[in-house]
Ligand SMILES: Nc1nc2c(ncn2[C@@H]2O[C@H](COP(=O)(O)OP(=O)(O)OP(=O)(O)O)[C@@H](O)[C@H]2O)c(=O)[nH]1
């Protein structure tokens with residue numbers, strides 16, 4: 001049976017944790033028949049009886065555990081400590097991040113585990129899909145920050161299909177997803193922002209991501225710790241990840257631009273040498289192609305670098321064919337576009353054809369055919 005461990009940081013939560021064991025462990029867990037459910041509380045040397053209560057409960061329930069966080073403090077570290085323990089000591093197949101303050105109501109655990117059993121590698125408790133919600137009593141300002149903050153991160157990380165990227169309630173499969181993440185190296189682990197990094201990497205490692213509704217409840221006591229510092233650090237992490245994500249495309253664009261310069265420069269050089277026009281074009285274009293091939297190979301696609309003489313030659317020929325394909329696209333759509341908008345707007349046609357047709361075509365061919373960094377659905381599976 002699949003073993004699912006709920007990791008629950010708790011710091012001075014004696015009232016909540018007592019009720020939580022009651023509602024979650026004694027009430028909800030028995031309803032989940034197809035998975036072995038455990039609760040792992042990560043305490044941070046609470047001043048109240050939090051740890052004591054959990055220890056007491058663990059004596060009569062073998063699926064309740066408590067550990068102390070160690071010297072690193074902050075919510076992120078609590079989760080990281082809990083995840084490591086769940087993987088190494090409790091042999092978890094999946095872990096759930098869940099807060100102790102009932103903001104993540106226990107009734108949502110069941111559907112989350114079901115989504116995992118149905119094949120999801122990552123399950124997001126989402127406030128922004130039908131059936132999910134944020135607390136009604138939140139002031140409009142906080143609702144707006146949460147909504148637009150989420151929207152911003154969705155855009156920066158280009159994840160339009162996911163609706164809640166800052167939720168704290170999530171399930172992650174261990175094998176192939178969580179065990180591939182360097183937990184000690186997450187960005188800003190002492191702050192809320194680590195959640196965005198963890199989500200980003202988990203989604204990257206997962207084939208099937210599912211969102212289940214979460215009706216996020218408001219905190220019962222005390223004032224919220226939500227503040228501008230947390231918000232800025234969250235946006236910062238999102239922006240850094242967003243740029244990292246697009247790094248390859250940025251490099252690809254830079255190389256393309258350098259190729260253009262090489263082409264332009266050598267056109268003049270060869271012409272200056274008195275070469276016939278057709279040869280100046282041929283040579284300068286080929287030099288640009290060589291430039292692009294070499295730079296893309298050692299920089300843009302360096303993780304998939306092509307080496308060895310035979311492979312280099314065959315791939316270089318493929319690269320030339322790809323470039324010829326771009327030429328065909330241009331010579332077909334260029335004149336067609338000019339026909340429509342008139343020759344005085346040929347520059348507009350050129351920009352349009354290059355940006356919307358040639359660049360995507362090249363980027364696709366490089367990733368899918370030449371350097372093969374994309375696994376396409378129709379490509380043959382590697383035999384293992
Ligand atoms: N072990 C541990 N738990 C913590 C720490 N900080 C917070 N927690 C627990 O982590 C969960 C989430 O913390 P909250 O303080 O509710 O943070 P939040 O939900 O982002 O903000 P609120 O709006 O104030 O509820 C709760 O169960 C806390 O008890 C910490 O440093 N160590």
Ligand SMILES: [Mg+2]
Nearest residue numbers: 099101103219
């Ligand atoms: Mg809370």
